Amino acid sequence: MATELETAAAAGHAAEAVGMPQLDFSTYPNQIFWLVVTLFAIYFVLSRIALPRIGAVLAERQGTISNDIAAAEELKLRAQEAERAYEKALADARAEAQRIVAETKAEIxxxxxxATAKADAEIAARSAEAEKQIAEIRAGxxxxxxxxxxxxxxxxxAAMGFRAESGAVDAAVDGKLKG
Amino acid sequence: MASEDATGGVNIDTMHQFMVRPLFGEGAVHWYTPTNVTLWMGIAVLCTVLLLVMGTRGRAIVPSRIQSVAELAYGFVYKMVEDVSGRDGLKYFPYIMSLFIFIVFANFLGLIPGAFTTTSHLAVTGTMALAVFIGVTVLGFVKHGASFLSLFWITAAPLALRPILAVIEVISYFVRPVSHSIRLMGNMMAGHAVMKVFAGFAGVLGVGAVFPVVAIGAIYALEFLVAFIQAYVFAILTCVYLRDALHPHH
Incomplete structure (x- = not known):
């Protein structure tokens, strides 16, 4: 235990002898060398593999998202179109129905x-005939x-004992009737 | 690491955790020696691969949890570069992402008890800050030639003030790598050292150790925040410097 403490103390004193290890310039070449190696390794890994890959993934995700949004937009447009088509079909059907109604009405x-005209003509003909008959009857x-x-x-x-000439009687009667 | 001195006082060795040591055996640390720096930087690379390569292996449109985190990190840094440096700064996004990812992992790995925090060393942060400084300065001159110097000539200011401001601007420009590196290194080192101090107290206080332990918990939570914020700050400052190089005309 004692020897351990002593060695620890000795190590501590050794450290104190050089002061801050940060200012021990004898280790600088070593640290700088390994730092350069490390940074080159990290730069190599990042620039060759990691960054292009992550960049591609992020771009792909962005692309997927915008594609999805575009697809949604398109579907929405199509839905609106379908709605318009439906409404147009409905309007067309209404117009057609109205047209048929009007046509039928006109036909009827x-x-x-x-029929009215025919009936009127018939009535006129009949009344003319009737009038004619009435006239005939009247004439008769x-x-x-x-x-x-x-x-x-x-x-x-004759009863009075006269003999009248038939022509004279007719003329006298006709004259009286007319008079 | 608390050990009692010959004088009987408490000697808390807060700096021992920052020692750079060879991984195998004892001896001098040459530039090629595999050290604890190598180990923890290697683990950072491993974590990077696990998160950003293995985590995204599915390339799923609906991401898994790990892929979500990877995408979050990507989007976070990408947006930062775009917002701060502008769209033409996105060309340099992989460099900034590399720095950010390395610092984030180094900072968080350093929070594992017993770990070695590579970003608590000036050699590491200073190298990165200098690389950013030199890279950005060279880029500025390559893109704009001598007119890059208009960065220091503030046309918004009255003419009489401009030379004075130019001097200040030049000084602040050259101080950038210093503040850039020491901010990160200082934050990392200080947090770990403070935790070590409290741990040392806990070691000698006996039953009273409850207080330092609670304090360590609180500081650990704070350090967790700092680990991320400092990586963020380093990356966003890099973006700011990059913007100055790309658009030096105020």
């Missing part, structure tokens, strides 16, 4: 108009009246 109206009636009047007149004259 045309049919209706035709007048004729009958004059015939009856003539016959009656002739009969009355």
């Amino acid at each position: 109206k045309a049919d209706l108009d035709a 009636a007048l004729e009958s009246v004059s015939e009856v009047a003539r016959a009656t007149t002739a009969d009355v004259i």
Whole structure:
């Protein structure tokens, strides 16, 4: 134990003899040599392997992220497009429906108009015919009246004991009827 | 390492942990001798490979935890270089990343009890600071020729003040590597030395050692922060110097 302490003390004194080890210039060439070796080794490892690799990984990650964002953007655009297409289809369908409604309405109206016109024509024709018949009947009636009047007149004259000329009776009756 | 002196006082050897020693056997430290510096720098390289190469082996789009940390470190330094030095400074990103990664690992590895902190030595931080200083200065002259000197001629100031400011600017420019290196080395050394002092107290106080132990815990947490911040500071100052070299006209 004692000898250990002594050697430790001796080592300490030896160190003290040179003061701060940092100022012991005899070790400088050694430290500088190994520092240069170390720095070259680290520089070699970094510049040849580590830094390009990490840089590539970071760039790749950046690329992946921006690709994903771009893909998301594109999908969003496509979704919007699909929505637009859907809305357009909907509008088209509406317009088509409206067109069909209008067309059908027009068709029905045309049919209706035709039917109305036909009915009107028929009605007109029938009423014309009816009028004609009425006129005929009226004419017939007048004729009958004059015939009856003539016959009656002739009969009355005959009954009174006269003999009348048929032509004179007709003329007298016609004249009375007209008058 | 506390040992009682012949005088009976407490002699806490805070500097012993910073000794550079050969890994195998005793003897002189030649420039090629594998030392504890070699060992801990090697471990730093190993950690770099583990984190930045093995950790990213999956090249996953959705990263694993280790890959996340590697990407975080990459993004952190990349953004720092871009923000401070500008886009044309990104060409030098691998150099700054190398420095940052080395310092971060050296600082954190130094926090392992019994470890050797390579960045607590002026030889190491000074070499790095000088490399940055010389590299940046050469780059400035290569890119801008003599007009790089306009860095010291502050056109925003009144004409009469400019020569005085130029002298100050030149001095501050040449002090840069000194502050750049001593800031890191001093922070690392001081933190470890303070912990050693408290550890020494704990060794001699017996039951009262609770207080130094708590203090060590607190300082350790602080040192954890400092280990990162100093690496960050070293890297961001390098970026600032780089910006001055790329855009010397204020």
